[in-house]
Amino acid sequence: MEELKELLSPETIQKRVKELSETIEKDFLKEPLVLIGTLKGAFIFLSDLARKLKGKEVQIDFVRVKSYGLSDTSSGEVVITKDIELPIEGKNVIVVEDIVDTGLTLSFLLKHLSLHKPKALKVCALIDKKERRKVEVKVDYVGFTLERGFLVGYGLDYAEKYRHLPGIYEVIKR
Numbered sequence: 001m002e003e004l005k006e007l008l009s010p011e012t013i014q015k016r017v018k019e020l021s022e023t024i025e026k027d028f029l030k031e032p033l034v035l036i037g038t039l040k041g042a043f044i045f046l047s048d049l050a051r052k053l054k055g056k057e058v059q060i061d062f063v064r065v066k067s068y069g070l071s072d073t074s075s076g077e078v079v080i081t082k083d084i085e086l087p088i089e090g091k092n093v094i095v096v097e098d099i100v101d102t103g104l105t106l107s108f109l110l111k112h113l114s115l116h117k118p119k120a121l122k123v124c125a126l127i128d129k130k131e132r133r134k135v136e137v138k139v140d141y142v143g144f145t146l147e148r149g150f151l152v153g154y155g156l157d158y159a160e161k162y163r164h165l166p167g168i169y170e171v172i173k174r
């Protein structure tokens, strides 16, 4: 069994998501955006962020990129099991990630998406966790920087559990 320790409250997350949306609005002003969420983890973050970009023209798409499965360590092998469906050539694209950990998922995905020749390709991640970073990746919009711990809640899972929780928690194994 695991115990969960709260690291970020639902209120803290909502406040930061609002700030991120304001920064993004300023950076792109009147330009339309395509948000691409990485399933499954980013489904809650994307839906909160998108609803705060009210004044903008926004399109939404998803990719399914998997490398953790039921484990808490990356398999190292990143697989796209569902690709984007919208055309993104010439578009301003923001990849919306729940967490950047080793960086393997994001660097694989950015290479893949850049082949479609978007006008801009940026990354917005709720959590940037540095301790296990294996490949360097630039995260343009960071919600929170955390050093360590396996995190769950607000979309993040451990063996498919805890995605529905409204805050972010560290898993403490007993």
Ligand SMILES: O=P(O)(O)OC[C@H]1O[C@H](OP(=O)(O)OP(=O)(O)O)[C@H](O)[C@@H]1O
Pocket (backbone or CB within 6 Å): 038, 039, 040, 041, 042, 065, 066, 067, 068, 069, 074, 097, 098, 099, 100, 101, 102, 103, 104, 105, 106, 157
């Ligand atoms: O930087 P990395 O070490 O690659 O880890 C980050 C990725 O791992 C998790 O996805 P996961 O493979 O667990 O799929 P899920 O979103 O369906 O849980 C998470 O949601 C990120 O997409």
Ligand code: HPA
Pocket (backbone or CB within 6 Å): 068, 099, 101, 102, 149, 150, 151, 152, 156, 157, 158
């Ligand atoms: O800390 C984490 N929690 C959940 N999923 C993850 N995928 C990479 N790192 C994590």
Ligand SMILES: [Mg+2]
Pocket (backbone or CB within 6 Å): 041, 068, 069, 156, 157, 158
């Ligand atoms: Mg996962």
